[in-house]
Amino acid sequence: xxxxxxxxxxxxxxxxxxxxxxxxxxxxxxxxxxxxxxxxxxxxxxxxxxxxxxxxxxxxxxxxxxxxxxxxxxxxxxxxxxxxxxxxxxxxxxxxxxxxxxxxxxxxxxxxxxxxxxxxxxxxxxxxxxxxxxxxxxxxxxxxxxxxxxxxxxxxxxxxxxxxxxxxxxxxxxxxxxxxxxxxxxxxxxxxxxxxxxxxxxxxxxxxxxxxxxxxxxxxxxxxxxx
Numbered sequence: 001x002x003x004x005x006x007x008x009x010x011x012x013x014x015x016x017x018x019x020x021x022x023x024x025x026x027x028x029x030x031x032x033x034x035x036x037x038x039x040x041x042x043x044x045x046x047x048x049x050x051x052x053x054x055x056x057x058x059x060x061x062x063x064x065x066x067x068x069x070x071x072x073x074x075x076x077x078x079x080x081x082x083x084x085x086x087x088x089x090x091x092x093x094x095x096x097x098x099x100x101x102x103x104x105x106x107x108x109x110x111x112x113x114x115x116x117x118x119x120x121x122x123x124x125x126x127x128x129x130x131x132x133x134x135x136x137x138x139x140x141x142x143x144x145x146x147x148x149x150x151x152x153x154x155x156x157x158x159x160x161x162x163x164x165x166x167x168x169x170x171x172x173x174x175x176x177x178x179x180x181x182x183x184x185x186x187x188x189x190x191x192x193x194x195x196x197x198x199x200x201x202x203x204x205x206x207x208x209x210x211x212x213x214x215x216x217x218x219x220x221x222x223x224x225x226x227x
Contacts, residue, residue, distance in 0.1 A: 047090045047225030059222040060084035067215035075114060075121065075204040082203040082219045089199060090225040095192040098178050098220040099153040099203055102168060103139060103160070104146050106210030111139040113151055113158055113214075116202045117194055122157055139212070142166065151214070152179045154186020158203070161185075171216060189220075 006028070008020035039053050050058045061084065068078040077083065082099070089095060097115055105111035114136040115122040123132035140162030141147040148169075149162045161168070161182035179187030201221045205212050 044225065047093065047223075048227045050096075050222040050224040056088050057084075057086045058088055058224075059220075060087065061221070062217070062219040064217040065215065067213060069211045069213040070205050070207065071211045072206050073208060075112075075116070075206045077202060077204055078214060082217050083200060084202075084219060084221040085200045087199050087201055087221055087223050089194055089196055089223045091196040092226045093193075093196065094224055095194065095199075095201065096189045096220075096222040096224065097153060097192060097201060098189040099151070099158060099218065100171065100178055101151045101203075101214050101217040102148045102170065103151045103205075103212060103214040104148045105139045105141060105207060105212045106145055107207070108141055108143060108145050109138060110207045110209045111205065111212035112207070113137045113160075113203060113205050113212075115153075115158055115190065115192075116200075116204055117192065118199050122190070122192065124157060138162070145210075150180040152186060153190045154179050154188055155190065156186060157190050159184060159186050 006024045008024055010016050010020065041051065046053050046058065052058050062082055064080045064082065066080055068080060070076055070078060099115070103111065103113065114134065121134045124135040125132045135157035137151060137158040137160045139149060139160050141149060142162055142165035144165045147165060147167055149160050150168050151158065151160045161180040163183040177187055178189070179185065203219055205214060
């Protein structure tokens, strides 16, 4: 919100018109009611809550219903990107990344999807590896090509429910859990830590053969500071 401006300047030791005093109170009331936002908070409070402020992006969303495809063999954005740009992450902050979409592949086990923090693919620690490895989802399609399946975020990152050949026909518009069930279900947001900086968060796709097609895409990103 813009700064609250009082209509009248009151002078100490000088009798004032009560109407002027009343008007100043009304200016304060009108400015505060429904007008408080990230610009009115301290930086620490805005960071902790993940609120946008003038010139600072701490949250955003990208919603794309359009069906789009790629045949790229390396990770790439789709024509209408799943992307939230210029997100400011403070020191010791966390990124909360939620994603939900539908995808299919023309060749079984060819399509993959991953979250990117800037140009870097998301990584995850593993007990079977000496260093964090890239995290990505594989479609599978229940062993069949051209079968739409849910693609969603969860604690471990992105994954796909592709353990049966049942076609997923679409999300509901009201009251659906972020995530998917199946053999390896995931639910909710993926929480990511990174060095302080300004990042573009995206979901990208590739395929080793044929095409991968995605629609009904929802990406949500919130950057929060330490509380």
